[in-house]
Amino acid sequence: MAKVAVDVMLKPEILDPQGQAIVRALPGLGFDQVTAVRQGKHFEVELDAADAAEAHAQAEKIAATLLANPVIEDFSVRLLD
């Protein structure tokens, strides 16, 4: 059993109005040094894989097929344990 984290972020050139809304809310809470926030998605995928390499490869495929849309998003994959 392997656990893999997949992080999906909008590409830098894609407008993220949710992140902008968070930036605008922070000064009102006393956080006045924040210049930018980008919001993304974090997935934790558990797999019955033979080894870590296979788990990583499977998660890469899952991310590229479904979890991320390559038109607007980038993703990264890392083994958790």
Add this chain to the structure above:
Amino acid sequence: MTARIGVVTFPGSLDDRDALRAARAAGAEPVPLWHGDHDLRGVDAVVLPGGFSYGDYLRAGAIASFAPVMAEVVAAARAGLPVLGICNGFQVLCESGLLPGALIRNAGLHFVCRDQRLRVESTDTAWTGEYAAGAEIVVPVKNGEGRYVADEATLDELEANGRVAFRYVGGNPNGALRDIAGIRNEAGNVVGLMPHPEHAIDPLTGPSADGLGLFVSVLKQLTAA
């Protein structure tokens, strides 16, 4: 013999009933299709309706694009079957790769629901042949994730080849790049747009009857063929 227009119902579709009604109003035989079937029931055209398929979980249209019926829709569209994606249906078409680009959250974050003026930019499609080039129509728009985006090269290619099918006029509701409301594929049989022509087929219940033209267009093309 009239043409048979299929409308797919996904879990979470909302506008399938209005799309079926629009097909009937245009003179076609409406045929309900089911997301879980590998079967298009021999229809002559397919509409992917608006709504929130699979709750819009993950990304709008992402999970629906892998529904069993979509395997059939994609194969048939590549072979020339007319396919129209409205709102969530447009999102499904982009996620399935039948149309380029993506629909993301509105620039202003608000869900926008209003009557919207559009210009018909391409009459060279299965769904817009009955409009005059440059015609302006008024139909409802209602979405939270309707902002059309694609990279510059794709946008330039769409513009150069007349593949922008509809453009927002008199105010862009969601920040869509180049005011794009709808696009077509290269062959012209697949069209996707965010606004809702199926809600504007009768002045009694919509802002106009301007939207009926899409359904009349495909019917004329099918019955002439």
